[in-house]
Amino acid sequence: MSAILSVRGLEKTFGSVVAARDITLDVPRQQSIGIIGANGAGKTTFVNMITGYLRPSKGSILFEDRDITGLPSRAITRLGIARSFQVAQVFPSLTVDENVAAAVAVARTRASLLMSAITPLASAPATAEAEELMTLFQLGDYRNARAATLPQGVRKLLDIAMALVGAPRVLLLDEPTSGISIEEKFAVMELIMTALASRRTTVLFVEHDMEIVARYAERVLAFHDGTVIADGPPTQALADPTVQTLICGTAPLGVAAGEVLHAQGLRS
């Protein structure tokens, strides 16, 4: 099966900071990938390059065999790669209904200016697509609530429902459970992943909670210092000693991170 997404030798530098280096990987269609790594490891930089928010300094990105390297984010969204951000990008003063309708309007009109898209909202009939997404993400009960008043978990669901407008084939989620209470986390993630599976969406999600990663990722990409230090099924990647030390924070007693990197051949 050919990959839906292929990344070759991807690199991103900010002055002297190398935020991504030599990232090469293939993503098969419908795979669910968890992206892990400490703060500053380069997870968001990777997501930003795939989605066109950052232009790679080197390397290439192929989506469905088409070179999308360096295309602007709007063009990439139009081709079928969507994303969510670390902080939900909903319109706080609009209701849930209006938010979803706005996302549909933006996608349909290809409007670049938000206001031109949301002005006719009051009279706009809810479209079938908006209704389907509201049902899929169980947002019906919150229909008339302003986004600012929603519990954090529901706001995230709304954000992801809006990202799914236009039926993207690939979705990148940057910390979908951040800010959500431990009690709510699993229920929210379960709903998100069930919804994405029903739409056969390929998903890459950045996540700090290893229990969530172990439960919902078929494959784990572990980032450290801009590179992928482990890539495999969660049972394997999460058990990797380097990953344990550098990301999970469970270093074997007396073993420093540098020694582990050295032992793994990652640092001379």
Ligand SMILES: Nc1ncnc2c1ncn2[C@@H]1O[C@H](COP(=O)(O)OP(=O)(O)OP(=O)(O)O)[C@@H](O)[C@H]1O
């Ligand atoms: N626009 C930028 N300008 C300069 N440096 C940047 C920029 N964006 C990211 N960096 C740097 O690149 C590195 C990777 O950052 P990135 O945001 O990708 O990390 P992350 O893994 O998403 O971290 P977190 O878990 O905190 O979200 C960091 O050293 C960061 O300071």
Ligand SMILES: [Mg+2]
């Ligand atoms: Mg980040």
